[in-house]
Amino acid sequence: MSNDASAAEDSILQCEECLPPADAFAIVGNETRLHILEALWAADRPAAFSDLRRSVGMRDSAQFNYHLSKLRGQFVRKTDDGYEFRQAGKAVVRAVLAGTYNQDPELEPFPVEGECVACGSGLEAAYEDERLEIRCAECDRPHGSFAFPPGGLEDRTREEVLSAFNQRARHLACLTADGVCPECNGRVRTDLVPAESLGHREGHPISDQEVLVVHECERCNNHLVSSVGLTLLDDAEIVSFYRDHGIDLNTAPFWTLEWCIGDHYTEVLSRDPWRLRVTVPLGDEELRVTVDDDFAVRHSERRARTGDAAGTTDTNPEPADADDPLETQDA
Numbered sequence: 001m002s003n004d005a006s007a008a009e010d011s012i013l014q015c016e017e018c019l020p021p022a023d024a025f026a027i028v029g030n031e032t033r034l035h036i037l038e039a040l041w042a043a044d045r046p047a048a049f050s051d052l053r054r055s056v057g058m059r060d061s062a063q064f065n066y067h068l069s070k071l072r073g074q075f076v077r078k079t080d081d082g083y084e085f086r087q088a089g090k091a092v093v094r095a096v097l098a099g100t101y102n103q104d105p106e107l108e109p110f111p112v113e114g115e116c117v118a119c120g121s122g123l124e125a126a127y128e129d130e131r132l133e134i135r136c137a138e139c140d141r142p143h144g145s146f147a148f149p150p151g152g153l154e155d156r157t158r159e160e161v162l163s164a165f166n167q168r169a170r171h172l173a174c175l176t177a178d179g180v181c182p183e184c185n186g187r188v189r190t191d192l193v194p195a196e197s198l199g200h201r202e203g204h205p206i207s208d209q210e211v212l213v214v215h216e217c218e219r220c221n222n223h224l225v226s227s228v229g230l231t232l233l234d235d236a237e238i239v240s241f242y243r244d245h246g247i248d249l250n251t252a253p254f255w256t257l258e259w260c261i262g263d264h265y266t267e268v269l270s271r272d273p274w275r276l277r278v279t280v281p282l283g284d285e286e287l288r289v290t291v292d293d294d295f296a297v298r299h300s301e302r303r304a305r306t307g308d309a310a311g312t313t314d315t316n317p318e319p320a321d322a323d324d325p326l327e328t329q330d331a
């Protein structure tokens with residue numbers, strides 16, 4: 001118990017109607033019990049007591065029953081069909097498979113497709129501290145860095161690692177932007193923040209941007225900083241714009257999309273309230289989308305890259321002076 005009463009009240013170890021976390025970890029901190037969970041995982045369906053005992057290779061039935069009974073309740077339950085997982089039991093096995101607790105692999109940086117948005121040099125992928133980062137091989141400018149548990153490196157070629165990373169990153173960015181923490185399922189607060197106000201923050205990843213999106217989980221403090229473009233990767237207008245050009249945006253590596261990585265294609269139309277315009281260039285056309293601080297697309301417009309608008313879709317009427325970015329102050 002802590003001497004500091006207020007710290008004890010806020011502690012993650014504090015819980016009233018739940019299994020205290022230290023007890024939960026103690027239950028699974030045992031090789032036989034981890035073997036039982038592993039055997040259940042391998043069975044892939046409810047398993048009988050005798051089958052589990054055989055898989056684990058324990059002769060002493062009373063001893064085996066003792067360990068199994070410890071898992072019952074929070075991790076495993078008994079049904080008419082046999083023993084089966086509860087979610088917590090699966091989470092333990094998945095955590096082991098993800099390799100976070102017992103693997104620390106290294107991966108030499110290797111070249112990847114795409115060009116640095118800052119200097120035009122080639123990009124490379126690097127793996128450090130369970131994060132995969134795409135960065136410029138020359139100037140180090142980051143082009144995306146996301147947690148990537150070490151289990152994801154196993155049995156995958158570099159190409160497959162990159163493809164998995166691409167899917168994982170867009171999933172993390174879009175889920176977080178939708179207000180759900182990918183780590184703990186808690187509520188995520190999202191703010192648009194002028195880059196200068198982030199200057200003091202350690203690890204602020206993108207130094208050449210005017211405005212950044214900061215996601216922060218209210219429950220676990222999971223923290224993600226991204227460009228505006230990255231939160232728009234699953235936007236229907238943008239996805240169909242790409243589809244009309246014969247490109248599946250879901251599989252395009254996000255770090256090759258310049259509008260997504262930097263804010264060269266992002267204009268600040270207004271700061272209070274926030275209103276931004278992101279221009280997505282593609283072939284001979286461009287799509288301009290206007291978003292506000294909840295990242296809802298308010299207006300979109302397709303136009304020839306050197307001419308007049310090719311077509312306009314209004315989800316909300318746009319102020320008439322929208323062509324003058326910094327003049328537009330009224331929402």
Ligand SMILES: [Zn+2]
Pocket residue numbers: 116117118119120121136137138139140141
């Ligand atoms: Zn560079």
Ligand SMILES: [Zn+2]
Pocket residue numbers: 181182183184185186217218219220221222
């Ligand atoms: Zn969280």
